[in-house]
Amino acid sequence: MTAATEALSTAQTQALxxxxxALADDEIILAHRGGEWxxxxxxxxxxxxxANIAQDELGHATLxxxxxxxxxxxxxxxxxxxxxxxxxxxxxxxxxxxxxxAFTMLRQFLYDTFEALWLEAxxxxxxxxxxxxxxxxxxxxxxxxQHTALWAERxxxxxxxxxxxxxxxxxxxWPHAAQLFQLxxxxxxxxxxxxxPDLGAVHARWHDLVTRHLTGKCGLTLPQAGAExxxxxSTPSTSRPCWPRCSAWxxxxxxxxxxxxxxx
Amino acid sequence: MExxxxxxxxxxxxxxxxxxLAAVPDPEIPVVSITDMGMVRDVTVDGGGxxxxxxxxxxxxxxxxxxxxxxxxQAVRALGVQDVEVRSTLTPPWTTxxxxxxxxxxxxxxxxxxxxxxxxxxxxxxxxxxxRCPRCSSLNVRMTASxxxxxxxxxxxxxxxxxxxxxFKSV
Numbered sequence: 001m002t003a004a005t006e007a008l009s010t011a012q013t014q015a016l017x018x019x020x021x022a023l024a025d026d027e028i029i030l031a032h033r034g035g036e037w038x039x040x041x042x043x044x045x046x047x048x049x050x051a052n053i054a055q056d057e058l059g060h061a062t063l064x065x066x067x068x069x070x071x072x073x074x075x076x077x078x079x080x081x082x083x084x085x086x087x088x089x090x091x092x093x094x095x096x097x098x099x100x101x102a103f104t105m106l107r108q109f110l111y112d113t114f115e116a117l118w119l120e121a122x123x124x125x126x127x128x129x130x131x132x133x134x135x136x137x138x139x140x141x142x143x144x145x146q147h148t149a150l151w152a153e154r155x156x157x158x159x160x161x162x163x164x165x166x167x168x169x170x171x172x173x174w175p176h177a178a179q180l181f182q183l184x185x186x187x188x189x190x191x192x193x194x195x196x197p198d199l200g201a202v203h204a205r206w207h208d209l210v211t212r213h214l215t216g217k218c219g220l221t222l223p224q225a226g227a228e229x230x231x232x233x234s235t236p237s238t239s240r241p242c243w244p245r246c247s248a249w250x251x252x253x254x255x256x257x258x259x260x261x262x263x264x
Numbered sequence: 265m266e267x268x269x270x271x272x273x274x275x276x277x278x279x280x281x282x283x284x285l286a287a288v289p290d291p292e293i294p295v296v297s298i299t300d301m302g303m304v305r306d307v308t309v310d311g312g313g314x315x316x317x318x319x320x321x322x323x324x325x326x327x328x329x330x331x332x333x334x335x336x337x338q339a340v341r342a343l344g345v346q347d348v349e350v351r352s353t354l355t356p357p358w359t360t361x362x363x364x365x366x367x368x369x370x371x372x373x374x375x376x377x378x379x380x381x382x383x384x385x386x387x388x389x390x391x392x393x394x395x396r397c398p399r400c401s402s403l404n405v406r407m408t409a410s411x412x413x414x415x416x417x418x419x420x421x422x423x424x425x426x427x428x429x430x431x432f433k434s435v
Contacts (some may be wrong), residue, residue: 063324135355143418
């Protein structure tokens with residue numbers, strides 16, 4: 001126990017554990033999806049780049065789960081490797097099969113921009129251990145954002161086929177991306193206490209950034225529904241009533257997909 | 265019976281530990297040491313000759329972290345110290361601005377473009393910072409891969425001298 005962890009109420013500790021685990025789970029699953037390209041990426045440089053990005057995401061998961069260790073003494077390695085599939089609290093967004101290269105790059109872009117902006121806001125957390133982790137991780141995340149932003153542009157403005165694939169990927173991903181902005185139980189209270197970033201504010205900045213890039217620079221069209229309609233955070237009624245996070249999503253977005261992963 | 269510290273370590277000065285650490289190479293870029301890289305933040309030696317070294321990891325997913333931790337411990341033990349504690353801290357976060365001038369020059373001679381100043385400007389930007397060719401100093405370079413053989417580097421080609429090279433990311 002440290003001074004920072006002792007200052008938290010039991011309810012705050014539990015909510016913080018939920019958020020940290022949700023962040024780590026998204027990182028772990030996305031890193032594994034990225035890792036599936038190792039040895040299969042279109043060119044060697046991209047094979048290396050995606051492995052680098054996945055390595056960073058696992059590094060961030062280690063940091064988040066390290067913060068959880070301070071709160072409940074749990075072992076990060078056991079959490080990462082010994083939980084059942086149902087115990088993971090990742091979003092469906094990161095879990096979707098890797099798809100083709102356009103799908104992989106676009107998902108990574110939507111995720112990296114979210115993570116970079118969330119981390120940037122988290123550097124101002126009143127919970128000092130989280131602020132320290134965020135200050136560290138945000139410096140790494142900018143490289144992911146630069147890389148995947150460029151790939152979105154390259155694919156969208158490339159050939160007719162790359163453009164079609166990129167638009168198809170965006171159409172499929174966009175509704176799922178909204179999951180990144182769903183509150184976990186008790187999160188609103190932590191936001192109010194200044195411990196966690198306001199997801200609504202992060203969402204607004206994210207929406208502005210990705211819209212400018214994807215529609216402005218890349219000439220893609222955003223689907224009508226989905227990540228457009230974010231919940232208004234900080235209002236208790238929108239916080240997730242249950243755990244895991246995906247359980248409140250419509251049945252068609254939460255059933256696990258099976259079969260062959262991707263056509264890339 | 266309890267053993268006291270080795271006589272030779274009773275008068276151990278932190279400066280001697282710093283000197284030993286200055287000889288520990290960065291496992292991924294052996295031309296620079298971990299002190300050149302600014303990774304070692306603090307060294308304390310208490311009255312009983314116990315040594316505590318605090319270091320800052322460079323990249324959170326860096327696979328060399330365990331190697332660095334062990335190398336620090338070994339280097340301090342080689343001074344005759346029995347009791348070594350190696351701690352890591354994230355605050356303040358490591359930045360390439362801590363790489364010293366001498367090490368930047370060695371990086372350049374080794375063929376790695378040293379990092380541009382990271383400063384404290386906006387961290388989230390979509391475009392990369394300018395880089396100079398380590399061989400001919402030209403700014404007329406192209407990034408060919410934004411990730412390289414290690415987390416801390418990216419790949420470039422110089423359009424003036426036509427040489428490919430690695431560049432240190434500014435973090």
